[in-house]
Amino acid sequence: MIQYIDLSVMVFFHGGAYIVLSSDVKPYYNVCRKFTRELHVIVVSVDYRLAPEQRHPAQHDDGIDVLRFLDIEENRSKKFPENPNISRCFIAVDSAGGHIAHHAAVRASEFNFQQLRVR
Secondary structure, eight states: OOOOOSEEEEEEEOOSTTTSOOTTSHHHHHHHHHHHHHHOEEEEEEOOOOTTTSOTTHHHHHHHHHHHHHHOHHHHHHHSOSOEEEEEEEEEEOTTHHHHHHHHHHHHHTSOOSSOOBO
16 A cells, blocks of 8 residues: 655535535545545545525535634544645535635635645
8 A cells, every 4th residue: 555645635615506416425425536546635525505505605604614624733633644734735626616616715815824725
């Protein structure tokens, strides 16, 4: 088994028009596993709240909340492998996830993260 150090973190926003699907449906689960395997990254798939039960901009709030969660060392030490490089974080999207990711990234650019760097 190959040991990787200093893995980048990919934050993935799934599609589904804000109203269907989730981060753990089989197609998105499989694509995230493929990203992990082929790109050698740690994938965080955002399970944002769905409409119409959760009105806009709840989904944008969930996106920035995930980034804030990742910025806290204690959260990462409990949930991640030993080797994430949080200063090399990037965002990937599918379909409607692009809109959410855009707004999360705009808000992230205005937030003073301690360690997280979104690229």
